[in-house]
Amino acid sequence: DGGITQSPKYLFRKEGQNVTLSCEQNLNHDAMYWYRQDPGQGLRLIYYSQIVNDFQKGDIAEGYSVSREKKESFPLTVTSAQKNPTAFYLCASSMASYRLAKNIQYFGAGTRLSVL
């Protein structure tokens, strides 16, 4: 899974609780992404960031929040507003978008979030 570390591997959320998923990369990549994977739905983009201190909403951002204070780190918070958080969450990174030839994504091993 390259130089991207996601933690924890498994996470349980109680009703009304916010939880934070960690994603760290040592690949010196500018861009980072969060995806949610549900069976039969493929990967859906939650948030993405091209540079530090900037990020954009993806297709399913409601109930989630992110920050990008450091190039290496892109944590995802699943808030209590996300009513159906049970899923497999994947973090990815890539080089800056203008470097077309290098523009593949590297993925972490994922975090499986369940609701208690």
Place this chain on the structure above:
Amino acid sequence: AQSVAQPEDQVNVAEGNPLTVKCTYSVSGNPYLFWYVQYPNRGLQFLLKYITGDNLVKGSYGFEAEFNKSQTSFHLKKPSALVSDSALYFCAVRDMSPSGTYKYIFGTGTRLKVLA
């Protein structure tokens, strides 16, 4: 907006036989297409990409993909399947958001089962 479609939820093939996993795309402009593989409870791994040039793209683990502009397809192929190729395969296309940043759109995935 760009999109990709993987029409088959599952493909079964006997070990040693050729395999094909289908992907069609819909893009405005030049397509940037990718194939990734996912093993159980792991992140995605890059297999190959088409940016420009030859229509037959060679990738990792003996996989290749054929870009067909007239049929808007980017099918993944391998001449001789191995049991260890059994996994979930995703086709993806790079998309540009209204803000000018890049993101990736993934298909719903095709589960490949190679039977011994």
